Amino acid sequence: MMTATLASEYQRIRQTSVAICTPLARDDYQLQSMVETSPPKWHLGHVTWFFETFLLQAFVKDYQPFHTDYNYLFNSYYQTVGSMQPRAERGLMSRPTVEEVYAYRAAIDERILDLLTNADPSQVPEIASRITLGLHHEQQHQELLYMDIKHNFWRNPLRPIYLPQTLPVQEATALTWETRDGGLIESGFNDGDFAYDNERPQHKVWLEPHRLASRLTTNAEYLAFINDGGYQRAELWLADGWYYRKQHGWQAPLYWEQRDGQWYEFTLHGFEPINLTAPVAHTSYYEADAFARWSGKRLPLEAELEHKLRELPISGTGTGHFSDRNTFHPQAGTGQHYGSLWEWTASPYTAYPRFQPLEGSMGEYNGKFMCNQWVLRGGACVTPPDHIRPTYRNFFYPHDRWQFSGIRLAEDIV
Numbered sequence: 001m002m003t004a005t006l007a008s009e010y011q012r013i014r015q016t017s018v019a020i021c022t023p024l025a026r027d028d029y030q031l032q033s034m035v036e037t038s039p040p041k042w043h044l045g046h047v048t049w050f051f052e053t054f055l056l057q058a059f060v061k062d063y064q065p066f067h068t069d070y071n072y073l074f075n076s077y078y079q080t081v082g083s084m085q086p087r088a089e090r091g092l093m094s095r096p097t098v099e100e101v102y103a104y105r106a107a108i109d110e111r112i113l114d115l116l117t118n119a120d121p122s123q124v125p126e127i128a129s130r131i132t133l134g135l136h137h138e139q140q141h142q143e144l145l146y147m148d149i150k151h152n153f154w155r156n157p158l159r160p161i162y163l164p165q166t167l168p169v170q171e172a173t174a175l176t177w178e179t180r181d182g183g184l185i186e187s188g189f190n191d192g193d194f195a196y197d198n199e200r201p202q203h204k205v206w207l208e209p210h211r212l213a214s215r216l217t218t219n220a221e222y223l224a225f226i227n228d229g230g231y232q233r234a235e236l237w238l239a240d241g242w243y244y245r246k247q248h249g250w251q252a253p254l255y256w257e258q259r260d261g262q263w264y265e266f267t268l269h270g271f272e273p274i275n276l277t278a279p280v281a282h283t284s285y286y287e288a289d290a291f292a293r294w295s296g297k298r299l300p301l302e303a304e305l306e307h308k309l310r311e312l313p314i315s316g317t318g319t320g321h322f323s324d325r326n327t328f329h330p331q332a333g334t335g336q337h338y339g340s341l342w343e344w345t346a347s348p349y350t351a352y353p354r355f356q357p358l359e360g361s362m363g364e365y366n367g368k369f370m371c372n373q374w375v376l377r378g379g380a381c382v383t384p385p386d387h388i389r390p391t392y393r394n395f396f397y398p399h400d401r402w403q404f405s406g407i408r409l410a411e412d413i414v
Helices: 002-021 026-030 040-059 070-074 087-092 098-118 121-155 219-227 239-248 285-294 302-309 360-364
Strands: 177-180 183-187 203-207 210-213 256-259 262-267 270-273 342-348 374-377 394-396 410-412
Touching: 002 040, 002 098, 002 121, 026 040, 040 070, 040 098, 040 121, 098 121, 121 262, 177 302, 183 302, 203 302, 210 302, 219 285, 239 285, 285 342, 302 342, 302 374
Parallel strands: none
Antiparallel strands: 177 210, 183 203, 210 410, 256 262, 262 270, 342 374, 374 394
């Protein structure tokens, strides 16, 4: 029964990646607009390589790779597996063709399902564990596909539309503050279901009394920061942030553009006038921190957000929205703790006490990135709804802006 259910989940999640790419023209599959993004074709090949490398080569006797060069082309950062195409040069891969990558996916899918059906019963638990990890890995890349496609299209002077759609009408919601008592809490994952190794082990954290904003910061609130000279006031910025702002000429969040005195925002549905009641999106940690300082507040700690997330259902009223709504843009409302936008925290991405990475190549998945990055919590409007947990730790560099990130303010109770 376990293998039948897992096989069904495997097919569903693998098909979702194909569906995300369905609106693309063939030429769109190879775009790489900056070093941080990857071509859609590479994403489709890489997640397939993951299953081939860590399942078929590990559990199928005398397995012969689908293509001897794919280990180099589609390896991302697994140094223990072999060398790889430089990240900045993935867009140069005109071969394999789109059709060949889809043929690769189909062939590996067939072999994975055969492995599930015919595996030695003693190996089924480990096979199931690796497939589950691979499916969550693929869901991460589904979110990356939305992120990268958006940036690719934005860099095109024609500004193509990924999915023509009129965004819903949004009503303003008042900002209130929830008082949180703090105290000694449990943080981290301790259940029997899936979680990444960076969510473990569960440990105790002391929280001081604080308040959390009832919703994400809106475009109107962030526009007030801009109009008050927020991007010209060095005293609001961390030193590294001020350097990045000056070096890259930041004057507004990524995807904002001013035309005839009116601010517009590029979305996956095209350019839209800024909706003042919607959450501000695509800010860096540096911008979020400067805005918080300008507001006389601060960004929340990751444990503060996790403590709140544990009290809430992942889906339902007041919990934001995910990729299954097909809007791919944050909406106004209350709560927004799950979905809408990943929320920057004031917490650096470091290991929990007693953290142990997975053994072997799997141990390269998270632990080696625990340096110079910051934690985000809660998921976004491009996150699959079954991919999120209260303990989920996303992480990006403080200057990154192409991810679907937003701002929730916090303040200390003195």
